[in-house]
Amino acid sequence: MIEKGLLIVLSGPSGVGKGTVRKEIFSQPDTAFEYSISMTTRLPRDGEVDGVDYFFKSREEFETLIEQGKLLEYAEFVGNYYGTPVDYVRETLDAGKDVFLEIEVQGAQQVREKFPEGLLIFLAPPSLSELESRITNRGTESSELIRRRMQAAKEEIELMDLYDYVVENDHVTAATSRINAIVIAEHCRRERVSVRYKKMLEAE
Amino acid sequence: MIEKGLLIVLSGPSGVGKGTVRKEIFSQPDTAFEYSISMTTRLPRDGEVDGVDYFFKSREEFETLIEQGKLLEYAEFVGNYYGTPVDYVRETLDAGKDVFLEIEVQGAQQVREKFPEGLLIFLAPPSLSELESRITNRGTESSELIRRRMQAAKEEIELMDLYDYVVENDHVTAATSRINAIVIAEHCRRERVSVRYKKMLEAE
Numbered sequence: 029m030i031e032k033g034l035l036i037v038l039s040g041p042s043g044v045g046k047g048t049v050r051k052e053i054f055s056q057p058d059t060a061f062e063y064s065i066s067m068t069t070r071l072p073r074d075g076e077v078d079g080v081d082y083f084f085k086s087r088e089e090f091e092t093l094i095e096q097g098k099l100l101e102y103a104e105f106v107g108n109y110y111g112t113p114v115d116y117v118r119e120t121l122d123a124g125k126d127v128f129l130e131i132e133v134q135g136a137q138q139v140r141e142k143f144p145e146g147l148l149i150f151l152a153p154p155s156l157s158e159l160e161s162r163i164t165n166r167g168t169e170s171s172e173l174i175r176r177r178m179q180a181a182k183e184e185i186e187l188m189d190l191y192d193y194v195v196e197n198d199h200v201t202a203a204t205s206r207i208n209a210i211v212i213a214e215h216c217r218r219e220r221v222s223v224r225y226k227k228m229l230e231a232e
Numbered sequence: 233m234i235e236k237g238l239l240i241v242l243s244g245p246s247g248v249g250k251g252t253v254r255k256e257i258f259s260q261p262d263t264a265f266e267y268s269i270s271m272t273t274r275l276p277r278d279g280e281v282d283g284v285d286y287f288f289k290s291r292e293e294f295e296t297l298i299e300q301g302k303l304l305e306y307a308e309f310v311g312n313y314y315g316t317p318v319d320y321v322r323e324t325l326d327a328g329k330d331v332f333l334e335i336e337v338q339g340a341q342q343v344r345e346k347f348p349e350g351l352l353i354f355l356a357p358p359s360l361s362e363l364e365s366r367i368t369n370r371g372t373e374s375s376e377l378i379r380r381r382m383q384a385a386k387e388e389i390e391l392m393d394l395y396d397y398v399v400e401n402d403h404v405t406a407a408t409s410r411i412n413a414i415v416i417a418e419h420c421r422r423e424r425v426s427v428r429y430k431k432m433l434e435a436e
Contacts, residue, residue: 150422156429178433185429193417194425206420213397213417216410218354221398225360225389229382 030124031224034214035117035143036061037129038207039136040151041184045197049151050130052204061128061211062120067099070108083113101131101138114142126211133187140190147214149207150191154198156181234328235428238418239321239347240265241333242411243340244355245388249401253355254334256408265332265415266324271303274312287317305335305342318346330415337391344394351418353411354395358402360385 038046053059067083069090078084085093090109093099102111112129120127129139139146159177188194193210197203214220242250257263271287273294282288289297294313297303306315316333324331333343343350363381392398397414401407418424 152425159432181429182433185426185433188422188426188429191422193420194422195420206416209413209416210420212410212413216397216399216414218392218395218398221356222389222392225385225392228363229386229389 030122031220033062033121033124033126034211035121035127035129035139035146036207036211037131037136037139037146037148038151039131039133039148039191040197041153041187042132044151044153045200045203046130046151048200049197049203049207050128052200053128053207056204060126062125064112064117064120064127064129066110067093067102067113068108068110070110085109100129100142101135103132103134112139117143137190147193147210148191149193149195149210150188151203152188152194152196153184154196156184157196157198234326235424237266237325237328237330238415239325239331239333239343239350240411240415241335241340241343241350241352242355243335243337243352243395244401245357245391246336248355248357249404249407250334250355252404253401253407253411254332256404257332257411260408264330266329268316268321268324268331268333270314271297271306271317272312272314274314304333304346305339307336307338316343321347341394351397351414352395353397353399353414354392355407356392356398356400357388358400360388361400361402 038050040046050063053061054063065079065081065083067085067090069085069087072078072082072084076082076084087109090102090111093113094102094109094111098114099111100114100117102109104110112131112135117127117129129135131139136148140148155177159174159181195203195206195210242254244250254267257265258267269283269285269287271289271294273289273291276282276286276288280286280288291313294306294315297317298306298313298315302318303315304318304321306313308314316335316339321331321333333339335343340352344352359381363378363385399407399410399414
């Protein structure tokens with residue numbers, strides 16, 4: 029009786045530092061996550077290995093997989109497709125391993141629709157809480173600057189509404205340890221644990 | 233603008249080690265929790281200080297507080313009342329501090345009714361997962377012993393249903409770090425964080 033893994037999706041506004049946090053998480057020697065390998069139509073760069081860095085596919089193959097619903101999420105950037113193969117994710121979760129995805133906000137929206145039980149974590153820029161403390165402490169900035177920043181903050185906060193958790197990226201190690209805490213906590217959720225125990229009793 | 237603290241309630245079957253885990257949590261030099269001081273009608277023991285170890289009250293005072301709804305939860309043990317004064321809890325939460333309560337399962341039920349936003353953590357005996365692995369691995373124990381253990385396990389699992397999280401007390405430091413992770417994660421919940429940011433924008 030294997031307990032299914034969690035799908036952990038890290039996303040957030042571009043430039044917030046998702047890639048840096050993801051690298052930090054996978055540099056931990058005791059990381060318990062499986063990294064989901066993306067699929068792409070761009071050509072391999074020197075040293076990149078198919079099935080390790082990416083699954084490399086032709087445009088035709090990729091579009092066939094889209095039609096067959098074989099991508100958990102995908103997007104097109106500068107003429108190339110990038111996406112997450114759903115079979116790999118499902119197989120890894122079924123094997124009881126947590127899968128970690130780092131994707132753009134549009135992708136996170138697709139995951140929410142196709143895989144509602146996914147754990148969506150929004151990586152928030154520290155500028156938000158900086159703005160908060162500046163407003164609270166009445167700084168000396170020009171009102172035009174504050175106004176522009178507030179507009180940007182509003183857009184970021186609206187993006188959050190889709191997510192389960194918000195982690196501020198004030199520092200990469202702090203953000204990483206919050207993400208680890210979230211995953212530990214999710215494994216302790218009563219619905220998860222009691223279902224496991226109840227199955228054990230039924231199995232007898 | 234102060235963010236309200238969390239009410240963290242640790243409970244579980246008697247004998248599971250709630251007190252030991254609570255002591256471990258409060259022995260951490262960087263613990264961020266306020267311990268909720270209980271109220272009791274029993275007499276102070278040598279060295280116990282009113283307002284530090286307990287709030288000591290007469291039976292009459294205690295019963296008046298019950299009638300006035302001033303107790304978040306209470307119970308009677310061997311002729312004495314023990315309870316949690318609700319005003320102290322609310323004031324501490326309003327000051328933005330997390331309050332930690334360690335109580336019996338009947339008390340946890342009262343907290344769920346009176347304070348639904350409380351975070352209820354069930355401390356589970358390791359015997360449950362031991363039982364699970366024994367059943368799974370088909371041990372050599374007598375079926376009568378397994379049957380009795382399964383009956384006890386059923387009762388414990390039914391108690392869980394009230395709780396938000398289940399933490400196995402396999403080892404006191406492991407249980408403590410899971411509880412700390414749960415509290416960190418709860419502070420990152422999107423509802424909490426985005427409400428804070430939205431209030432900041434509205435306040436402008």
